[in-house]
Amino acid sequence: MKNANSFLLAKTIKSFWAIGIIFLLWVLFSYPFFFQGKIPFAGDYNVTFFPPWSQYSQFNQPVKNNAMPDVIDQLYPWKHLIISDWKSGEIPLWNPYQFAGTPFLANYQSAAFSPMNLLFFIFPFVISWGLLILLQPLLAGLGMYFFVRKLQISPAGSVVSSVAFMFCSFLTTWMGYGTLGYAIGVLPLVLLGLEGYVLSQRFRYLLLVVFGLTFSFLSGHFQISLYVFFAGFLYFLFRYVPLRKKKIILFGLVALVIGVLLASVQIFPSIAFYAVSLRSTIFQRPEVIPLQYLFIVVAPDFFGNPVTRNDWFGHYAEWGCYIGVLPFLFAVFSLLELKKNKFVVFFVGLSLLSLFLATPTFLGDLIVQFRVPVLATSAAGRIIVLFSFSLAVLSGFGFDSWINASKKKKLFLDFFSILFLIVGWTIVLVHLGMSLDHVRIAKQNFMLPSILLIGAIIGTTVVFLTKNKKVVSLVIVLFLALTFFDMYRFGSKWQSFSPQNLVFPEIGITKFFQTIKNSRTLGNYGGQVSLYYQLPSLEGYDALYPERFGEFASFVADGTIRPAARSVVDFPKNGKYTKDALNLLGVTYIVHKISDTNKPWTFPVWVYPNDFSIAYQDGSYIVFKNKMAYPRAFIVGDYVVKAHGKDELDTLFGQSIDRKKTILLEEDPVIAKTNSLSATATINSYTANAVIITTTSSAKALLFLSDTYFPGWRAYVDGKETKIYRADYASRAIAIPSGKHVVVFRYFPDSFVYGIWGTVIGLSLIGGLYFFQKKSV
Secondary structure, three states: OHHHHHHHHHHHHHHHHHHHHHHHHHHHHOHHHHHHOEEOOOHHHHHHHOOOHHHOHHHOOOOOOOOOHHHHHHHHHHHHHHHHHHHOOOOOOEEOOOOOOEEOOOOHHHOOOOHHHHHHHOOOHHHHHHHHHHHHHHHHHHHHHHHHHHOOOOHHHHHHHHHHHHOOHHHHHHHHHOOHHHHHHOHHHHHHHHHHHHHHOOHHHHHHHHHHHHHHHOOOOHHHHHHHHHHHHHHHHHHOHHHOOHHHHHHHHHHHHHHHHOOHHHHHHHHHHHHOEHHHHOOOOOOOOOHHHHHHHOOOOOOOOHHHOOOOOOOHHHHOOOOOHHHHHHHHHHHHHOOOOHHHHHHHHHHHHHHHHHOOOHHHHHHHHOOOOOOOOOOHHHHHHHHHHHHHHHHHHHHHHHHHOOHHHHOHHHHHHHHHHHHHHHHHHHOOOOOHHHHHHHHHHOHHHHHHHHHHHHHHHHHHHOOOHHHHHHHHHHHHHHHHHHHHHHHHHHOOOEEHHHOOOOOHHHHHHHHOOOOOEEEOOOHHHHOOOOOOEOOEEOOOOEHHHHHHHHHHHHOOOOOOOOOEEOOOOOOOOHHHHHHHOOOOEEEEEHHHOOOOOOOOHHHOOOOEEEEEEOOOEEEEEEOOOOOOEEEEOEEEEOOOOHHHHHHHOOOOOOOOOEEEEOOOOOOOOOOOOOEEEEEEEEOOOEEEEEEEEOOOEEEEEOOOOOOOEEEEEOOEEEOOEEEOOOEEEEEEOOEEEEEEEEEOOHHHHHHHHHHHHHHHHHHHHHHHHHHHO
16 A cells, blocks of 8 residues: 555656646745736835825835836726726726826726726735736746647646746746736747647537637737737647648637637627727837847846846847747757658748748838738737747757757757857957947846856766766756756846835825726826726826827927827827816816926916815925816817817817807707807716716707717717717717706627627637537547
């Protein structure tokens, strides 16, 4: 019995030691979260650089990583708002807190339907955020392990591939966002499903393909999910088409299609939003990776690192392709297997294809020339993640190949190591295209990679010279240990962990924000205030937003309509028509930093002493209440019809009209005008997707709502739908009858309805796929 138990234990250890290593490395990386109560969030950066906390000296402290501002003013507040909407029973379709209103679910990065949102219904928000961030490398690592094991890579080689992928540059630098890592992290599971079905024709593998793709497309980054589908489709062609078995090919293809179709509820609204946004019209190849930058595949910080504030060239996160020194060497070593291993051929091909698309080559130019949506309007270098993924897979093949190679063949690892040492030190010593300061940075940051390369040389040489199997085993263990150390160090260097009390801490002014929730405000702050504290703002930062509102803001600055900015609206604080625009759009509060007084970049409250009263004040901030702000909804009896353009805005802000009594429309509502109108409009309810207003009017008139006009909004008067007009260039208005009525503005776009139907069809197709697949087996 004792021998049987020992045998069972030995077998269990042999089967699961590799998975245990992956878990152990992940727990070690996550140690500050699980054992010190810290959160994977740049809280030090949050309170030191972002208002309002940055204005209070008690928060100022050293900052580890200041390279992820989007997490603080976009991703974290978005997630907070998404969960708030879901918990209040609202589908998060509309965001009233930026750009005077903008689609929310259709903003793909909001990840409104991400399955990971379930965490926030189980744990406190800040703990859920920590788990959301930290589960990304674990998912990627375990998925990679099971996939490469299916390709017959050894447990040890599979661990090399897993660690190389779970802490590669892309997953590490984008981990803090909680979106891109999930979008790419399921790629190994999708390929595992495709490979597993080829080998066994079991339906569960088709489900893995389906739900893997769906998970990716719901994770919050469409561009990366397209890359996942692209890689999955290429793998399908590689493995399925040569079989020439029509049913297997059909079922595999249908699984890929269903995987995307299930995510229609997210994809369709996003496509509709993208089609009417500025981003869809800008075809270019931003952030293409220069060829010389690719040396970071051996030395990730050769051109500096944002964490140490010495980066001087490139886009560290966008261009990262590091998978570890030793895994990269093994990936290169796998090239010796090109003639023997078809999987090596595929992943070498995928790596080269993605490399050509990420660098300045004709392939990338073709994408722009043919105006490929999304790919021709987004950062070109991000496809480098497929290069990293492919190298990580190849590293497992290369590791096994090196283990089984003859002694002389093993020395090729020495050759590659010496080659990269020579290239790196030649660049440093000859000062190729670098200043002395840059040479110093490159030299300093090439030291550790050099040590690892020398370690590979020594280890390989020892294996070549000895016949002792224990020594060989020790070298192998050393190589694994160096890989774990390298990737753990790389990941830990980048990712910040902060005490929970530095994550959007509550102070006097944030307590005040909670008392004016849903009141439109203006100030020098970003989404960390407007989104998190739900203060409707005229500003915003997002890849997609209503273009017309951006044009409106540009006119307010100096009376000129300019093309809307690519991803941001900074509403002019001291522009030609700022005061008039703030009143018209119902900006009730001005959040003013005392240190900004008399500065040209802030709204000059001091110029209008009678128009504002103080609502809150402390040593750093004064919040002024605008006594001249128009109601967010009001009724007028007069209107002017003007075609879209500068003349419309010139008229709106000219002296010839009273903006409280007259609005501008771009089409005639065909109602009688009146200058003697008695009317009231009272907002009874204002939620994410609906505004309910009670109106009384002595005559037929127009109800103006200073929220952004956008397709998908519908208006109902006493339950009967009525037309919404574009008013005052970017806002909304409807015609209302005389008397007392209840008006409801509701946002429920057709694209969301189509998306629901697409998801329902996808779910029904799973049943059909199951039936026909089982019948064919």
